Amino acid sequence: MKKAIPIIVGFTVLITIWQLATLTGGYNPVLFPPPLSVASGLQELIREGILVESIVRSLVRFFIGYILAAAFGLSLGLYFGHFLNVWRFVNPIAQFLRPISPIAWLPFVVLWFGIGDVPAVVIVFIAAFFPILLTTVSAVSKIDRNYLKVAKNFGLSKFHIFTKIIIPAAFPHITTGFHIAIGSAWVFIVAGEMVGAQSGLGFLIVDARQNIRADLLMAAMVVIGLLGLLIDLLFGLVEKHIYAKQGITKD
Amino acid sequence: MFVKIDNVSKTYKQSGEILQALQNVNLEIEKSEFISLIGPSGCGKTTLLNILAGFESVFDGHVHIGGKEVTKSHSPGVTIFQNYGLLPWRTIRKNVELGLEAKKTFSQREIHSISDEYLELVGLTSFAKHYPHQLSGGMRQRAAIASALAVNPEIIFMDEPLGALDAFARMQIQDEILRIWQKHKTTVVFITHDIDEAIYLSDRIVVMSPRPGKIQEIINIYINRPRQRNLPEFLDLRAKILEILHFAKKLQQPDFYL
Numbered sequence: 001m002k003k004a005i006p007i008i009v010g011f012t013v014l015i016t017i018w019q020l021a022t023l024t025g026g027y028n029p030v031l032f033p034p035p036l037s038v039a040s041g042l043q044e045l046i047r048e049g050i051l052v053e054s055i056v057r058s059l060v061r062f063f064i065g066y067i068l069a070a071a072f073g074l075s076l077g078l079y080f081g082h083f084l085n086v087w088r089f090v091n092p093i094a095q096f097l098r099p100i101s102p103i104a105w106l107p108f109v110v111l112w113f114g115i116g117d118v119p120a121v122v123i124v125f126i127a128a129f130f131p132i133l134l135t136t137v138s139a140v141s142k143i144d145r146n147y148l149k150v151a152k153n154f155g156l157s158k159f160h161i162f163t164k165i166i167i168p169a170a171f172p173h174i175t176t177g178f179h180i181a182i183g184s185a186w187v188f189i190v191a192g193e194m195v196g197a198q199s200g201l202g203f204l205i206v207d208a209r210q211n212i213r214a215d216l217l218m219a220a221m222v223v224i225g226l227l228g229l230l231i232d233l234l235f236g237l238v239e240k241h242i243y244a245k246q247g248i249t250k251d
Numbered sequence: 252m253f254v255k256i257d258n259v260s261k262t263y264k265q266s267g268e269i270l271q272a273l274q275n276v277n278l279e280i281e282k283s284e285f286i287s288l289i290g291p292s293g294c295g296k297t298t299l300l301n302i303l304a305g306f307e308s309v310f311d312g313h314v315h316i317g318g319k320e321v322t323k324s325h326s327p328g329v330t331i332f333q334n335y336g337l338l339p340w341r342t343i344r345k346n347v348e349l350g351l352e353a354k355k356t357f358s359q360r361e362i363h364s365i366s367d368e369y370l371e372l373v374g375l376t377s378f379a380k381h382y383p384h385q386l387s388g389g390m391r392q393r394a395a396i397a398s399a400l401a402v403n404p405e406i407i408f409m410d411e412p413l414g415a416l417d418a419f420a421r422m423q424i425q426d427e428i429l430r431i432w433q434k435h436k437t438t439v440v441f442i443t444h445d446i447d448e449a450i451y452l453s454d455r456i457v458v459m460s461p462r463p464g465k466i467q468e469i470i471n472i473y474i475n476r477p478r479q480r481n482l483p484e485f486l487d488l489r490a491k492i493l494e495i496l497h498f499a500k501k502l503q504q505p506d507f508y509l
């Protein structure tokens with residue numbers, strides 16, 4: 001409850017400023033819609049069932065892409081983090097691919113996979129993969145050497161060292177990577193859906209633009225932002241639970 | 252002889268300089284003996300312990316424990332570290348069970364009953380479900396002792412295990428270590444900086460000297476346990492060790508009197 005207060009206060013102030021700006025600024029409401037017309041646009045989307053359908057579509061695509069990225073990024077990261085000699089060769093390639101925006105991949109993605117659900121999934125995958133891979137590698141390579149000494153002390157097998165020591169020791173750091181990745185990947189779901197898809201929140205934006213409906217455009221943006229906030233909060237709770245278990249306090 | 256350390260030497264290279272950490276160390280330890288290694292930093296006591304525990308594989312000479320040569324992949328002992336060596340993501344019970352899980356010989360039920368036994372031995376039964384960070388330093392060290400004992404090792408190495416504890420917790424755990432040692436008759440090699448602690452616990456004290464690290468003197472302690480820390484024999488031993496370590500202050504004659 002304590003956490004809800006700053007959120008509520010912050011948004012109240014934001015909406016008030018927004019409303020005041022539209023009232024006093026004399027802007028064309030088609031170019032800069034006031035909060036109330038965005039709210040009614042939102043109502044319209046809910047009433048017609050478009051909103052829920054778009055959200056579900058986007059979330060499904062998003063989580064397919066994210067979970068795939070998590071699975072690949074995590075397993076490759078664990079491998080490379082353990083075999084740093086191999087990583088020395090892979091790291092430059094990863095650092096070369098990482099700064100290429102997922103959006104730059106879009107034309108190829110559409111050419112290779114066609115339109116539909118796949119481009120959005122692939123874009124999310126690309127966006128989430130690199131932060132997960134890189135933090136997992138660094139998490140594994142930086143684990144406290146004392147834990148490995150404990151493993152040796154009790155004569156743990158190589159397999160047990162991996163499952164009982166390395167993975168849990170690296171886990172808090174890895175979750176940080178997952179957290180960064182989930183936020184940055186959510187940014188790109190919209191881009192993915194703006195090009196390839198006929199449904200979802202990104203498509204809602206394209207559709208609103210084509211119909212010159214600034215209120216619906218802004219409504220879709222609000223929903224995207226709110227969902228991003230919600231995902232971040234939920235992930236934060238999971239992370240906090242994990243940290244609390246290990247006695248790590250993190251701000 | 253249970254432990255045979257035969258002419259062990261060890262050199263390190265540190266920024267181009269060659270450091271003689273150990274030079275021709277010979278020591279024999281009997282089964283069930285409690286041995287303390289004492290000496291200033293740089294005397295090689297931790298290096299010697301690491302060699303015994305199989306953490307240090309490159310050295311000259313030979314170490315046998317129970318008739319078998321100690322190598323990187325084989326040491327029959329378990330080490331208790333100063334920083335407890337507990338895994339923070341495991342409960343106290345799961346920490347005690349770690350070494351048992353590594354052995355394929357136990358069923359889950361057996362593991363559970365063994366950890367019950369050792370948690371009770373160190374008085375942590377009611378903290379089984381706690382995580383290490385929820386316990387005090389003394390309790391964590393008791394948990395570390397339980398996890399080492401649970402695998403029933405033939406020999407236990409302790410590297411300044413009580414160094415991080417306050418004086419009262421220290422004395423309390425010293426008594427517990429003695430009680431458990433007398434019950435299990437495990438061989439113990441114990442590193443400490445604390446002369447009183449060494450006298451209070453050990454059958455023999457190995458005093459080491461630095462540069463190059465070597466054994467300077469071995470002192471037998473014949474005082475009956477439980478030992479009173481203020482007995483004359485106790486104080487005499489302390490004075491003797493201080494003198495060996497060159498900490499004894501001689502009364503100097505002043506140059507002149509006023």
